Amino acid sequence: MINWRLTLFTLVFFCVFVRLGFWQLDREQEKVALIAANASSLASAPVSLGALTTADAQMLQRRVVLRGYWDRRVVLLDNRILDGRAGFEVLQLFWDETINGWTLVNRGYVRSGPHRLDAVEVPQDRTAYHSTRSIVGMPWVPGGGQVHWLGHETMAHGIPLVQTPDPEQVGLLLSVSLHPTVIRLAETDPMALPRNWPVTVMAPELHRGYAVQWFLMSLAIVVMWVVFTWQQLRRSPAADESQAPP
Structure with missing residues (x-):
């Protein structure tokens, strides 16, 4: 007999783990886009501060x-x-x-x-x-x-x-x-001092690694549910036979 509580538990956490995996993939793409935007900014001519709005400073780099x-x-x-x-x-x-x-x-x-x-x-x-x-x-x-x-x-x-x-x-x-x-x-300026200002705190590849972990966890919880359910179904006929009248 299927354990419906366990099934519901498995379904909920499967969805959660898959959602977290795709969220990490989205974060990876955001970081890739941010790094690309930063590289484009470094390659383009600078603009005056007076021509830049606060929104530009946050979004365009x-x-x-x-x-x-x-x-x-x-x-x-x-x-x-x-x-x-x-x-x-x-x-x-x-x-x-x-x-x-x-x-x-x-x-x-x-x-x-x-x-x-x-x-x-x-x-x-x-x-x-x-x-x-x-x-x-x-x-x-x-x-x-x-x-x-x-x-x-x-x-x-x-x-x-x-x-x-x-x-x-x-x-x-x-x-x-x-x-x-x-x-x-800019680090090339004579007044510049040592610094460590990465474009992103976490590299895009790390987000991909975390996504793989979440997907593996979703797979693992499904496998555990299948194994547990299969064992329960195997035991049910044996229990019925043992309880049958001679």
């Missing part, structure tokens, strides 16, 4: 070019890891003439000192402050525009240390009005 000058004011972004070492990312002000305003530029990573709030040396290209210049970078809207401000601390040398790169709140710290987009500086 267009490179931008800023024309202006560096300001020495810096904020450090906490809890950054590079090559297994804890540190910070350097957020520095840049005046962009195309928008006639300040922009927060992420230059990259610096190591932390022995203690978290110890002073750290931020490498500088001293010629960067002598004249106006053009810089190129990739726009980045922190948290997709949904950033929760977690306050700030002050390093031993007076530099603010923040947990989230919220341009609005960082602007309040530095007493300036900032563009809502953070610019991740």
Whole structure:
């Protein structure tokens, strides 16, 4: 006799596992498209920040070019890891003439000192402050525009240390009005620092591997149901024969 509770259980989880498998395949395609869009952006000419909307920065990943000058004011972004070492990312002000305003530029990573709030040396290209210049970078809207401000601390040398790169709140710290987009500086720029900014956190191939796992689990649960049901059906005739009158 078929166990209908077990059958229903099997059917539900079979559908769940198959759905999760196809979801992982969809994620793989999204990552492939994102990587392709990033490669296309790197191959195309950058546009001015003034010509880019926040929606473009989130969806198109267009490179931008800023024309202006560096300001020495810096904020450090906490809890950054590079090559297994804890540190910070350097957020520095840049005046962009195309928008006639300040922009927060992420230059990259610096190591932390022995203690978290110890002073750290931020490498500088001293010629960067002598004249106006053009810089190129990739726009980045922190948290997709949904950033929760977690306050700030002050390093031993007076530099603010923040947990989230919220341009609005960082602007309040530095007493300036900032563009809502953070610019991740191109690694070829003289002011660029080491960084690890992968286009995607997880490679597309990993999503495919997870999809295979979900499909195998759906197959396994069906096989277990078939084996259990077959054993139950085999036992039923034997039980009927043993209970039959002589």
